[in-house]
Amino acid sequence: MPLSIRSETAADFDAVHTLVREAFAALPESEGDEQDFVAAMRAHKGYIPDLALVAERKGEIVGYVMLTETYVDGPEGGAPVLLLAPLCVTPKRQSRGVGAALMHEAFHRAAALGYDAVFLAGNPKYYRRFAFHSTKSFGIAHGMPVPDKYVMARELTPGALAGRKGTIILTGHTTCATALSIPKKKEEA
Numbered sequence: 001m002p003l004s005i006r007s008e009t010a011a012d013f014d015a016v017h018t019l020v021r022e023a024f025a026a027l028p029e030s031e032g033d034e035q036d037f038v039a040a041m042r043a044h045k046g047y048i049p050d051l052a053l054v055a056e057r058k059g060e061i062v063g064y065v066m067l068t069e070t071y072v073d074g075p076e077g078g079a080p081v082l083l084l085a086p087l088c089v090t091p092k093r094q095s096r097g098v099g100a101a102l103m104h105e106a107f108h109r110a111a112a113l114g115y116d117a118v119f120l121a122g123n124p125k126y127y128r129r130f131a132f133h134s135t136k137s138f139g140i141a142h143g144m145p146v147p148d149k150y151v152m153a154r155e156l157t158p159g160a161l162a163g164r165k166g167t168i169i170l171t172g173h174t175t176c177a178t179a180l181s182i183p184k185k186k187e188e189a
Contacts, residue, residue: 074166
């Protein structure tokens with residue numbers, strides 16, 4: 001049976017809660033609160049229900065991605081962009097294309113809604129395959145206490161970030177380092 005991807009509904013919240021908890025449980029840097037991050041983001045003013053997607057297979061939710069609105073604060077004022085967090089797949093379906101399918105559908109929907117860039121904090125080895133690059137390479141700063149290589153951006157519209165200087169704003173967003181797949185500072189040493 002093929003994978004189907006759709007926007008989450010309130011009826012999915014419990015299943016998504018369990019999925020996020022289980023997907024992050026195996027990570028050594030997990031603090032076990034990533035599912036709380038998702039709940040906090042749903043309550044945030046930047047939550048966009050059409051960009052909180054579930055992947056289903058045989059009626060079971062096997063993957064999840066959420067994009068929320070934030071902005072790049074720069075000389076010309078704030079430009080709306082998206083923050084991707086989290087992306088997760090149930091452990092038994094990982095490495096089978098579920099995450100990639102969610103990413104591609106999320107990008108398609110985001111572009112259709114008029115967004116031109118997506119930011120995230122995560123593992124560069126994984127996210128480079130989706131055309132993410134360090135925000136520093138675009139001339140955009142971040143205020144997160146992590147190395148630059150972990151905070152990345154992807155243009156949905158070619159050239160969208162060219163000449164856009166400023167700082168990606170995460171104020172008001174829960175910046176749970178484990179939910180964003182960033183190693184803890186003590187592990188960086």
